[in-house]
Amino acid sequence: MLTVYGDSGSGNCLKVKFIADRFGIPLKWIEVGVVNGETRTPQFLAMNPAGQVPTVVFDDGRILAQSNAIMLHLAEGSDLIPGEAFDRALMFQWLFWEQYSHETAIAVRRYHKMFLKKSDAEIDPALMPKCERALDVMEGHLSNRSYFVAERLSLADIALVAYTRFAHEAGLDLVKWPQVRAWVIRIECDLGLKTALP
Numbered sequence: 001m002l003t004v005y006g007d008s009g010s011g012n013c014l015k016v017k018f019i020a021d022r023f024g025i026p027l028k029w030i031e032v033g034v035v036n037g038e039t040r041t042p043q044f045l046a047m048n049p050a051g052q053v054p055t056v057v058f059d060d061g062r063i064l065a066q067s068n069a070i071m072l073h074l075a076e077g078s079d080l081i082p083g084e085a086f087d088r089a090l091m092f093q094w095l096f097w098e099q100y101s102h103e104t105a106i107a108v109r110r111y112h113k114m115f116l117k118k119s120d121a122e123i124d125p126a127l128m129p130k131c132e133r134a135l136d137v138m139e140g141h142l143s144n145r146s147y148f149v150a151e152r153l154s155l156a157d158i159a160l161v162a163y164t165r166f167a168h169e170a171g172l173d174l175v176k177w178p179q180v181r182a183w184v185i186r187i188e189c190d191l192g193l194k195t196a197l198p
């Protein structure tokens with residue numbers, strides 16, 4: 001049984017659930033609230049000194065953090081990781097981009113708006129153009145394809161959909177990015193999820 005320490009409002013944490021559900025990996029979810037500081041308790045920090053969820057514990061006691069590292073481990077050898085080396089590198093390209101240029105904009109703006117309940121005026125004004133830029137990059141990439149890599153579902157799509165499906169909660173209307181909107185619904189459907197889009 002995989003034990004997942006996660007906040008169910010977090011796209012990073014939900015990535016782990018998406019993969020576990022897809023492969024029928026039984027999991028025990030332990031809710032750890034980010035807003036109320038549960039990632040900063042001595043007990044949690046002893047498990048993950050970075051103080052972040054998701055953090056997973058395997059049956060043998062080994063601990064792993066970082067959503068994309070956890071997904072890669074759970075999906076090892078599966079069709080969610082391209083077998084061909086260049087396609088696999090492209091998948092990594094999008095996983096790294098998601099963490100550096102997408103999650104740091106859309107997830108962060110959503111967090112300030114939805115979870116910290118800040119008004120737009122209180123949120124760093126640099127975040128909105130960064131969010132829009134990320135969606136522009138995705139829109140361009142999806143203009144002539146249905147999936148991010150190799151025209152099939154991969155971890156790149158799952159990593160990127162985790163927060164894109166909540167873009168409206170960050171203050172972005174995906175109607176302005178129609179290819180991205182259609183792709184979100186496609187990936188949610190592939191994952192058996194009810195759409196999160198309004």
Ligand SMILES: N[C@@H](CCC(=O)N[C@@H](CS)C(=O)NCC(=O)O)C(=O)O
Pocket residue numbers: 007010011012013034039051052053054065066067068099
């Ligand atoms: N790059 C990490 C980010 C993890 C992360 O920032 N988690 C947030 C919740 S989405 C968290 O635990 N925040 C609490 C904190 O940093 O104190 C991942 O992908 O897992």
